[in-house]
Amino acid sequence: MAGMTNKTSRWNDWMGRARLCCRATTAINASSTTVHAAVAELENASAPAAREAVEALRAAEAALARAREAVDAAMKARTLTAANREVHYGLAG
16 A cells, blocks of 8 residues: 555656646746736837836846746656656556
């Protein structure tokens, strides 16, 4: 019975990491939407501070895009190994 508990625990850990990736994607998307809206609002402003803010926001957009790519790569790796993990953990039907 201890073996099954260990397999179930590892499966739960794996699923927890997958859920974390999904939550990260949701947070990144929400942040990206907020940054995009702020850029759109400040783009037409003529004040130097507004231009500096737009530059900083564009850098934030780029960082969010890189973060999204990293999470997408992690999810792809999880998807590619899911079938193997299910068999390994004894959960395949």
